[in-house]
Amino acid sequence: MEALDYHAEERRKAEFDVEEMKIVWAGSRQAYEISDRVARLVASDPVFRKDNRTMLSRKDLFKDTLRKAAHAWKRIIELRLSEEEASKLRFFVDQPVFTDLHWGMFIPAIKGQGNEEQQQKWLPMAYKMQIIGCYAQTELGHGSNVQGLETTATFDPETDEFVIHSPTLTSSKWWPGGLGKVSTHALIYARLITDGQDHGVHGFIVQLRSLDDHLPLPGITVGDIGMKFGSGAYNSMDNGVLRFDHVRILRDQMLMGVSQVTREGKFMQSDVPRQLVYGTMVYVRQKIVADASCALSRAVCIATRYSVVRRQFGSHNGGPETQVIDYKTQQSRLFPLLASAYAFRFVGEWLKWLYTDVTQRLQASDFSTLPEVHACTAGLKSVTTSATADAIEECRKLCGGHGYLSSSGLPELFAVYVPACTYEGDNVVLLLQVARFLMKTVSQLGSGKKPVGTIAYMGRSEHLLQCRCEVERAEDWLKPNVILEAFEARAARMSVTCAKNLNNFANQEEGFAQLATDLAEAAVAHVQLIIVSKFIEKLQQDIPGKGVKRQLEILFNVYALSLLHKHLGDFVASGCITPKQGALANEQLRLLYSQVHFDNPSLLLYMVLLLERLLQSTSF
Numbered sequence: 001m002e003a004l005d006y007h008a009e010e011r012r013k014a015e016f017d018v019e020e021m022k023i024v025w026a027g028s029r030q031a032y033e034i035s036d037r038v039a040r041l042v043a044s045d046p047v048f049r050k051d052n053r054t055m056l057s058r059k060d061l062f063k064d065t066l067r068k069a070a071h072a073w074k075r076i077i078e079l080r081l082s083e084e085e086a087s088k089l090r091f092f093v094d095q096p097v098f099t100d101l102h103w104g105m106f107i108p109a110i111k112g113q114g115n116e117e118q119q120q121k122w123l124p125m126a127y128k129m130q131i132i133g134c135y136a137q138t139e140l141g142h143g144s145n146v147q148g149l150e151t152t153a154t155f156d157p158e159t160d161e162f163v164i165h166s167p168t169l170t171s172s173k174w175w176p177g178g179l180g181k182v183s184t185h186a187l188i189y190a191r192l193i194t195d196g197q198d199h200g201v202h203g204f205i206v207q208l209r210s211l212d213d214h215l216p217l218p219g220i221t222v223g224d225i226g227m228k229f230g231s232g233a234y235n236s237m238d239n240g241v242l243r244f245d246h247v248r249i250l251r252d253q254m255l256m257g258v259s260q261v262t263r264e265g266k267f268m269q270s271d272v273p274r275q276l277v278y279g280t281m282v283y284v285r286q287k288i289v290a291d292a293s294c295a296l297s298r299a300v301c302i303a304t305r306y307s308v309v310r311r312q313f314g315s316h317n318g319g320p321e322t323q324v325i326d327y328k329t330q331q332s333r334l335f336p337l338l339a340s341a342y343a344f345r346f347v348g349e350w351l352k353w354l355y356t357d358v359t360q361r362l363q364a365s366d367f368s369t370l371p372e373v374h375a376c377t378a379g380l381k382s383v384t385t386s387a388t389a390d391a392i393e394e395c396r397k398l399c400g401g402h403g404y405l406s407s408s409g410l411p412e413l414f415a416v417y418v419p420a421c422t423y424e425g426d427n428v429v430l431l432l433q434v435a436r437f438l439m440k441t442v443s444q445l446g447s448g449k450k451p452v453g454t455i456a457y458m459g460r461s462e463h464l465l466q467c468r469c470e471v472e473r474a475e476d477w478l479k480p481n482v483i484l485e486a487f488e489a490r491a492a493r494m495s496v497t498c499a500k501n502l503n504n505f506a507n508q509e510e511g512f513a514q515l516a517t518d519l520a521e522a523a524v525a526h527v528q529l530i531i532v533s534k535f536i537e538k539l540q541q542d543i544p545g546k547g548v549k550r551q552l553e554i555l556f557n558v559y560a561l562s563l564l565h566k567h568l569g570d571f572v573a574s575g576c577i578t579p580k581q582g583a584l585a586n587e588q589l590r591l592l593y594s595q596v597h598f599d600n601p602s603l604l605l606y607m608v609l610l611l612e613r614l615l616q617s618t619s620f
């Protein structure tokens with residue numbers, strides 16, 4: 001039977017409401033309809049073809065990218081697409097391009113850190129793309145350490161201007177997407193200096209190129225930083241280098257929403273946390289989590305198709321060979337990735353709500369949830385991108401030699417995706433930010449300040465530090481409350497152990513440095529608990545459609561128990577579960593794999609077909 005007939009046959013046998021499952025994956029009926037409509041629009045437009053991408057030279061690839069970006073903009077205007085539809089179209093065009101940063105960072109930074117006048121001045125031009133912006137924070141010498149940035153912005157009271165300067169080679173701006181060839185403006189992060197005093201890093205809008213002939217303006221040295229990982233991949237993006245030689249800008253080109261400089265040159269720190277200067281990174285980190293579920297589902301789509309169609313060994317009396325998806329090793333490698341795609345989808349939906357909530361609170365000068373939002377966006381960005389990058393590589397390996405062919409779609413997907421582990425914050429550096437949040441919470445236990453939100457379980461640490469999982473049979477691991485308590489106990493015990501060990505050092509900084517690896521692992525345990533708990537919360541919602549909730553419950557158990565199996569050392573070492581209980585979890589996992597595969601082949605094939613439609617079919 002041909003693969004496509006097989007798929008159609010399996011879909012007809014679906015044991016769940018396929019249409020309702022589409023809605024669950026998309027997040028809402030409206031979101032699904034937009035995705036489906038825009039995906040068809042992109043897939044049917046020859047200008048957006050991408051099967052030749054890896055064969056083009058860097059120059060032709062870049063021209064192809066500009067052509068696509070211009071065509072996308074033209075279609076957005078012609079079809080009067082909404083902001084959501086336009087964002088989806090840019091996403092489905094699926095080629096890193098300068099507009100990612102113009103729309104994804106330059107505009108949000110002005111909205112989040114500019115005052116009312118600055119928003120009114122700059123946003124209309126940016127929305128019409130009369131100016132094209134990039135986000136220029138990272139320098140040759142500093143990326144993770146934002147407070148170490150060296151570019152200076154010195155106020156000149158004589159002329160009511162800032163002088164932007166690159167004092168050292170290492171202060172050269174390095175990496176900003178869209179900088180190398182396209183951007184006319186940049187949001188520059190530089191050290192604000194007034195009257196000889198350094199006030200730390202702030203944002204400044206600086207014009208780089210003429211709006212007439214696109215040539216660099218006086219004092220500006222700008223260019224592309226060259227080829228990056230892989231052939232096609234991120235080479236469609238003009239990541240650039242930028243140096244300033246005493247470039248003068250008006251005082252009102254400093255983003256004044258967080259702090260201000262008066263005409264007299266007086267620095268005014270408004271009553272908002274200085275970390276709001278980092279707000280754009282928080283915004284993109286929450287977007288990256290949703291993006292992880294998309295990238296992961298594409299890889300799973302390819303590997304599942306292959307695993308269902310590919311046959312190897314096992315022929316009896318000249319009959320067909322065995323489908324590789326029947327092999328237990330194939331199932332134990334593939335099914336947790338399928339489950340992770342849904343887990344990241346749901347936690348991404350929740351994170352989008354958390355970010356929207358903090359944005360509304362900030363408008364009311366309520367900064368109470370800012371630390372948690374930073375910890376959640378940093379931690380979830382780190383954990384989901386690391387898992388997704390590893391998963392794409394695993395999917396390549398699941399496809400044998402064919403997975404190494406460009407035409408499989410996997411090498412390109414991997415090459416485009418993996419920098420997500422670095423940009424918007426190196427994943428280890430971000431885990432240490434989560435650890436800082438955890439240690440602060442543990443240090444405040446007993447102070448009367450009750451932990452809330454995603455850290456509320458720490459308020460029950462007395463119980464969690466001594467509880468024993470009530471698991472005597474494999475099926476006991478199918479109870480969400482049993483799984484949740486195991487993950488809470490593991491996270492609480494790892495954090496409390498780190499906090500106790502920190503006390504063995506002369507000071508917190510020394511302890512943090514020496515225990516950084518343990519702290520990063522405690523941060524992963526905390527973030528994985530968040531993902532598990534949000535999956536459970538999703539299952540507690542009203543999920544319409546025959547059999548849909550049942551399928552998602554199976555995927556939840558596969559996700560949680562495969563994580564538990566992978567991190568069994570943490571769970572056993574922290575005393576949360578016994579080795580025997582760990583073995584029962586693994587036994588239950590094996591049973592679940594059989595269920596996912598044999599009782600619900602349509603689930604897998606359906607996912608394949610749905611994901612393919614939503615994410616443009618691969619050429620494999």
Ligand SMILES: CCCCCCCCCC/C=C\CCC/C=C/C(=O)SCCNC(=O)CCNC(=O)[C@H](O)C(C)(C)COP(=O)(O)OP(=O)(O)OC[C@H]1O[C@@H](n2cnc3c(N)ncnc32)[C@H](O)[C@@H]1OP(=O)(O)O
Pocket residue numbers: 100101103104105135137138143144145146147177275276278279281282284287288291370371374422423424425426429433436437440
């Ligand atoms: C973009 C398109 C969107 C469309 C959707 C598609 C999505 C996916 C596609 C993405 C496409 C392209 C993306 C590529 C573009 C890439 C861009 C970049 O890479 S931009 C540069 C990114 N750089 C970083 O992330 C730098 C990482 N480093 C930092 O953030 C900081 O240096 C940090 C946090 C590590 C340290 O900062 P600092 O030294 O100032 O602070 P401390 O550690 O001393 O902590 C002090 C105090 O502040 C709190 N804090 C820190 N950061 C934040 C924050 N962001 N928000 C709130 N609070 C913060 C910290 O917790 C401490 O609090 P305390 O109470 O004192 O403990």
Ligand SMILES: Cc1cc2nc3c(=O)[nH]c(=O)nc-3n(C[C@H](O)[C@H](O)[C@H](O)COP(=O)(O)OP(=O)(O)OC[C@H]3O[C@@H](n4cnc5c(N)ncnc54)[C@H](O)[C@@H]3O)c2cc1C
Pocket residue numbers: 101135136137138140141142143144145174175176177234239419422423424425426428429432
């Ligand atoms: C494809 C891509 C696109 C990008 N786009 C942009 C952009 O548009 N705008 C922009 O401003 N930047 C951009 N960046 C830059 C990106 O934000 C930085 O690369 C990132 O912040 C890491 O900084 P770095 O490269 O200087 O590495 P460093 O900060 O020098 O870190 C190097 C390594 O050292 C280790 N390390 C560093 N600090 C610690 C610590 N405290 N504890 C433990 N280990 C540590 C980590 O392993 C880390 O990976 C982009 C990067 C890439 C790859």
